[in-house]
Amino acid sequence: MFQLVGVSKTYRQSRGEVHALDGVDLTIPTGQLVAIQGPTGGGKSTLLQMLGALDRPTSGTVTLAGHEISKLRDRELADIRAHEVGFVFQSFNLIPTLTAQDNVEMGLAPLGLPAQERAERATQSLASVGLGDRASHRPGELSGGQQQRVAIARALAKRPKVLLADEPTGNLDEGTRDEIMDLFETLWRQGLTIVLVTHDSSVARRAQRRLRIAGGKLAESK
Structure with missing residues (x-):
């Protein structure tokens, strides 16, 4: 699914160059549940951006589902993000004036699907995360956990091959x-590849595989 070879990412700042990633080698086969930990500024978010086709490396290669990201045009990268990858973030990023159903349907807009198919996918996705009876509720009428489930349903409605989650439990008790x-584990056991970034060791311990990144360097973690 993913292969990174010698990936480095350098940013130019007022204090000089910052190496967010430094010669990272990583292979993530299809069907793994992977947790990435590390200190703030260590490269976790940059690594996730590489995996999600949100950025290109300064050097090295990133291959996602057979596509070498560094060689693709912006439009091709957008197409990969739309069809191959689902994103979940710490902030739920739901539109407060829309219902759960409408929020999930909005996430399908880039796919150009007919209205009926968008509605059917949204309904199925909300049911798959246990919110079939909350489809007509707005975010303000839902708990934090339910809002995150809506965000997950929005990502799943695209039927992605991989789910990338950046601190998905950071705002939850x-x-x-x-x-x-529990939901992520269920999705993983159903065959979905999941990569999540977390500061919470309790979350990381539930992953099939744990990685640690610090100073832009990646290592396996026991």
Whole structure:
């Protein structure tokens, strides 16, 4: 699914060059549940951006589903993000004036699907995360855990091959965090590849594979 070879990413700042990634080699086969940990500024988010076709490396190669990202045009990268990758973030990023159903349907807009198919996919995705009876509720009428489930449903409605999650439990209490991880484990056991960034070791321990990144260098973690 993913292969990174010698990937480095350098940013120019007022204090000089910053190496967000430094010669990263990584292969993630289809069907793994991977957790990435590390200190703030260590390269976690940059690595996730590389995996999600949101950025290109300064050097090295990133291959996603057989496509070498560094060689693709912006339009081709956007197409990969639209069809291959689902994103979940710490902030739920839901539109407060829309219902859960409408929020999920909005996430399908880049795919150019007919209205009926968008509605059917949204309904199915909300049911798959246990919110079939909350489709008509707005975010303000839902708990934090339910809002994150809507965000996950929005990502799943695209039927992606991989789900990338950046601190998906960071805004949740301990009990709700565990519920969301239960959901991720269920999705993984159904065959979805999941890569999540987390500061929470309790979350990371539930992953099939753990990685640690610090100073832009990646290593396996026990």
